[in-house]
Amino acid sequence: MVGNYFIQGKISKRMLRIGLSLLIALPFLAGGIAMAGSSKTDTNAPRVLKEVVVSASRVKETKKEVTANISVITGSEIAQSSARDVGDLLAERGIGHIHKYPGALTSIGIRGFRTDAHGNDLRGHVLILVDGRRAGTGNVAKILTKNISRIEIIRGPASVQYGSAAIGGVVNIITKRGKGKPHVFVEGTYGSYDYAEGTFGGYGKVKMFDFAGTVTRSALNDDYKTGGDDKFYNTGYDSKDNISLNVGAEFYPGHRLGIIYHYFNADKVGSPGTLSKNDRDDYTDKSNKSIDIMYEGKTPKGMLSWMARYFNGIDEDRWMDPKGSNPTGWDDGKASKRKTDQEGTQVQASLNLKQITATAGFDWVDYDIKATWNPKKTEYENPAGFFLVKGRLFNDRLILTGGLRYDHYEVKVKEPAGRTEDDNHTCFRAGAAYLLGKYLKFRANYGEGFVMPAADQLAADYVVWGRHYVGNPSLDPEKSKTYEGGIDFFYKALAASATYFYTDFDDKIVVASGPGGERTWENHGGATIKGLEGSVSYDVGSLFGWEFELKPYANFVYLFTYEDDDTREDLKYVSDWTASYGITLSGLKGFSGNLNFAYTGKQKVDDWESGIWPTPVITKGGFTVADLTASYKIFENKKYGNLTVKGEVRNLFDKDYAYVKGYPMPGRTFYGSLRYEF
Secondary structure (H helix, E strand, C coil), X not given: CHHHHHHCCCCCHXXXXXXXXXXXXXXXXXXXXXXXXXXXXXXXXXXXXXXXXXXXXXXXXXXXXXXXXXEEECHHHHHHCCCCEHHHHHHHHCCCCEEEECCCEEEEEECCEXXXXXXXXXXXXXXXXXXXXXXXXXXXXXXECCCEEXXXXXXXXXXXXXXXXXXXXXXXXXXXXXXXXXXXXEEEEEEHHHEEEEEEEEEEEECCEEEEEEEEEEEECCCEEECCCCEECCCCXXXXXXXXXXXXXXXXCCEEEEEEEEEEEEEEEECCCCHHHCCCCCEEEEEEEEEEEEEEEECCCCCEEEEEEEEEEEEEEEEECCHHHCCCCCCCCCCEEEEXXXXXXXXXXXXXXXXXEEEEEEEEEEEEEEECCCCCEEEEEEEEEEEEEEEEECCCCEEEEEEEEEEEEEEEEEECCCCEEEEEEEEEEEEEEEXXXXXXXXXXXXXXEEECCCHHHHHCXXXXXXXXXXXXXXXXXXXXXXXXXXXXXXXXXXXXXXXXXEEEEECCEEEEECCCCCEEEEECCCEEEEEEEEEEEECHHHHCCCCCEEEXXXXXXXEEEEEECCCXXXXXXXXXXXEEEEEXXXXXXXXXXXXXXXXXXXXXXXXXXXXXXXXXXXXXXCEEEEXXXXXEEEEEECCCEEEEEEEEEECCCCCCCCCCCCCCCECCEEEEEEXXXX
């Protein structure tokens, strides 16, 4: 799609719709350029409560004004991590369930909900964003960490802000934006099992122009051993290529036109099956590509601010199952494919007054999905409007928030012949926060989330393996209501947070039998989830007046209840406990290091290795994985640049573990890298 629109110069009805929506919005956005206004800044607020986030309300705000539970993984934390993609990074942070296979497939869960196991953006219950718009995939292994500024995690529903799939939470991956003196760098990494990686990048600002970007290629040429000393074959890949680029021009103070480009491509990634039935020649090819064009502006004193964006992307997966590995199987040796073409617009404007901020906007997204299985061609179109408001009372100590969103969606099954169906949905959120003194904040939040039915669930009419599938046009979206209360505390070097939440999930979409024996879908059942989230960190270096940081930390999620409303059984693939804890050292005469422990609790899972149908449900035990990183700046010179060496040990204690039963992860692995920056 990027090639069609930007290289060949073709124009479609969708492009006309995009242009019209932007034209309608621009007079309103530009009308306030000459207006003036300012908002009050609380100079006495604690440092942690002034941290800038953007995910919670789609506009920049200080953390003290956020009523939901927000976690931020900072750029320095990403740099000290051993993770190379977002999936590994979130696993280190213990945010919830991790569903990770060898290669390049990782889904993640928050509060008992997760992204789709195969990366389908529309079928997940946790939403992945890149710079505030839908990533087009739920497979976070397709997003590398090299050019990420920070990651903001909304725990709990955010459908009012971002629409369908944001039930369990939202992960917003924010790319770097260039500032300061221009720098370029080159970095090389070598590790266990012939892992090799090279990166070239740069960042900075020259007059009105800013840039930040990286180009990375890696290869894993050998099969790995597990912590149990078993050889797991077909776990390498030929190459993973990644380009991340964010460039822009501030052509007038407060007005920036920017382009963001993402490219990920993985060739011949091994698909080994389970260790007990190790397949030595299956492989997958995976890619995710996108381009964003953004305009951000504001009036001279910030009374009005606005943003307009157009984005276009392709997410594609190709699975190969050669006959040699499965000579008696059903596969004919040909590739299975799924390709998702995505495009959309976002337009929003904010009125920023001393006591109130109001934001109104319009989203439009369209997915065209092609697959080698039925339904082979489907389309999903979703225009939506939203309104968000925030009020500040009692000298900015009481913060009240609210929001409303209306979504209309239309789905089509194009091949084989199906139908066109449409529906709509409205959701609501409200919250409050109260600052008791300079160090303590109480907050409460109510949010609604939803997942729209897929095209086949609403409009199917086809046969697969002799069974007739018929869509149900009366389906409702899956819905959730979440209530939460929390407390944030910061005093000097101590930061702590705790949140209790209760989620009622209803109208789950399940496969059912129709009156004529055909397969269809219906809303049936739900779930109840209750839990506690917490975090604490303390900079010991600050306590003793040291010039370096020595900070122990811990984050955890504990679910009291996570059960199916009908069976009263615990939900599958959900752990009662997840946690991360460790200690970070930075700024000690050029030396930095991090020791991190990530714990995943026991969970009920389907035992697909058993070969029994129906699949038995078993309890999979918990495990803890430790990772160690250390870096040292060998020299630093204003004229000649600086050189940094970094060492990493993943799975430090050689733990035999698996996020998915039958797919054990590597045992102890080592990596060394050298980075020169000028």
